[in-house]
Amino acid sequence: MNEPELISGCVQGSRKAQQFLYQKYRGLLFAICCRYTKDKDEAKDIFQEAFIKIFENISNYRQQGSFEGWLKRITVNTALNYYRKNSKSVTSRIDESFEVEQDEPAEISWIASIPEAVLLKSISDLPEELRVVFNLSAIENYSHKEIADLLQIKEDTSRTRLLRARRRLMEQLSKLYKHQVNQ
Amino acid sequence: MSESKFDSIFKTKLESYEALPEEAIWSSIEDRLNKQSIWRRYYPYIASITLVLLSIALWVVFQKDASTTPSNPIDTTYNNSNTTVSPSNPNETGSTNPLLPSSKKKGTPTAKEHTPSVDPIPLTSIAQTDSISTPVVSTTNKSDTSAKKPSVVIVKKKKPVYIVQQDTIVKTDTIQKKRRDR
Numbered sequence: 001m002n003e004p005e006l007i008s009g010c011v012q013g014s015r016k017a018q019q020f021l022y023q024k025y026r027g028l029l030f031a032i033c034c035r036y037t038k039d040k041d042e043a044k045d046i047f048q049e050a051f052i053k054i055f056e057n058i059s060n061y062r063q064q065g066s067f068e069g070w071l072k073r074i075t076v077n078t079a080l081n082y083y084r085k086n087s088k089s090v091t092s093r094i095d096e097s098f099e100v101e102q103d104e105p106a107e108i109s110w111i112a113s114i115p116e117a118v119l120l121k122s123i124s125d126l127p128e129e130l131r132v133v134f135n136l137s138a139i140e141n142y143s144h145k146e147i148a149d150l151l152q153i154k155e156d157t158s159r160t161r162l163l164r165a166r167r168r169l170m171e172q173l174s175k176l177y178k179h180q181v182n183q
Numbered sequence: 184m185s186e187s188k189f190d191s192i193f194k195t196k197l198e199s200y201e202a203l204p205e206e207a208i209w210s211s212i213e214d215r216l217n218k219q220s221i222w223r224r225y226y227p228y229i230a231s232i233t234l235v236l237l238s239i240a241l242w243v244v245f246q247k248d249a250s251t252t253p254s255n256p257i258d259t260t261y262n263n264s265n266t267t268v269s270p271s272n273p274n275e276t277g278s279t280n281p282l283l284p285s286s287k288k289k290g291t292p293t294a295k296e297h298t299p300s301v302d303p304i305p306l307t308s309i310a311q312t313d314s315i316s317t318p319v320v321s322t323t324n325k326s327d328t329s330a331k332k333p334s335v336v337i338v339k340k341k342k343p344v345y346i347v348q349q350d351t352i353v354k355t356d357t358i359q360k361k362r363r364d365r
Contacts, residue, residue, distance in 0.1 A: 013220060015213070022209055027201025034202050047204055051212050056219075111192045116200040119193060138190035139197055166189055 003067055010058045018055055025068070029075045035123050035135050036079035050078040076140060080150060083132050111173060122172045126165055133158055134165035 001009070001020055009017025029050060033043040053074050061070055111119075123131060132151065136142040137158070142150070144158040151158070 015216070018216065019209070019213075022212070026209075027203050028199065030204040031197070031200045031202040035197065044204065044208060048208060048212055048215070052215055055216060108189055108192070111189070112196070114196075116196050117202075119196055120200065120202065123193075123197075134193075139194050141194075169193075170189075 004063075007058060007061060007063075007067065010055060021054075022051060025071055028068070029071060031120065032072060032075045033079060034120055035139070036076070036083065036132065038124055038128065038131075042082070046075070046079050046082050049082075050075040053078060076136075080132070083128065084151075087128065108170075110177060114173060114177060118173075118176065122169055122176075125172065126168055130161050130165035130168065133161040134169070137162050138165075 006017055006021055010021055030043065030047050033047045037043045037046060054071060123134065126134065133147055136147050144155045147158040148155045
């Protein structure tokens with residue numbers, strides 16, 4: 001079943017086509033959900049919600065961009081909605097004062113040898129505010145203005161959170177792979 | 184820290200990374216899809232049934248309103264007579280305040296208004312015919328009714344009622360006589 005057939009099958013409500021689409025993209029979309037959440041239970045909730053949205057809105061897909069990009073965007077938006085809901089009840093525990101960018105370490109190529117699962121886990125372990133900004137900025141390539149608009153924060157706050165996220169990730173990974181850092 | 188280097192490592196490694204979810208998740212997604220599809224399938228039927236039921240209910244309410252509104256004037260006069268006067272028992276007429284003062288003033292229109300409650304049979308017969316029911320209201324309000332022709336017919340209908348009124352007058356007269364005797 002090719003992509004247009006798959007999409008038209010899902011538009012018609014074919015359960016077979018829906019299952020096929022799920023099987024094809026579940027790994028990719030679940031990884032995105034894991035990146036935006038602290039644990040797998042939260043990731044599962046977002047993942048389910050994202051797939052329901054995908055099946056509900058698949059008739060609105062206009063075949064202009066890539067289908068995979070469209071699926072990713074829905075998943076990221078679902079994760080952001082989840083974050084917005086939760087962040088209303090939980091007050092920020094992070095000092096939002098502006099942080100000056102520090103000098104970069106000379107060698108960071110050792111990070112490239114770290115398994116993806118470990119990198120994913122290190123992002124999940126970040127505080128929620130830092131995690132969301134790092135994902136949007138570093139992986140989804142959102143600008144600080146876009147992030148500020150999405151999360152209803154200042155652009156400076158977005159920059160500060162990104163710097164802190166990087167530093168924390170660096171600390172975590174350095175502890176885990178100290179021997180590689182020293183070499 | 185180099186923004187492009189650090190971020191790009193994460194981006195290249197995690198952008199297309201896949202993490203497999205549990206198998207059970209699909210069944211829960213499928214359950215939700217089934218519920219939605221059932222609702223979508225029966226939604227037009229449910230909507231049309233509720234629309235029909237609503238229109239029937241509205242029609243019934245409208246019909247009730249239409250049937251009750253014309254009979255209102257007669258009902259009110261009948262109810263007024265019931266609440267103000269209970270002439271079947273003479274003792275009660277003495278006990279109720281509205282009758283005694285009205286009986287003292289002889290020939291007042293208020294006395295005539297109370298009379299129809301004495302005999303409900305002529306009233307119901309009047310209520311059945313619309314042509315007679317409207318003049319009844321007009322005659323009870325006015326004291327001089329004999330001048331108009333339609334009122335003559337009504338006087339005939341009210342005759343037995345008038346006798347009852349006379350009874351009450353007589354009774355009040357006897358009370359007055361007794362008082363005078365004392």
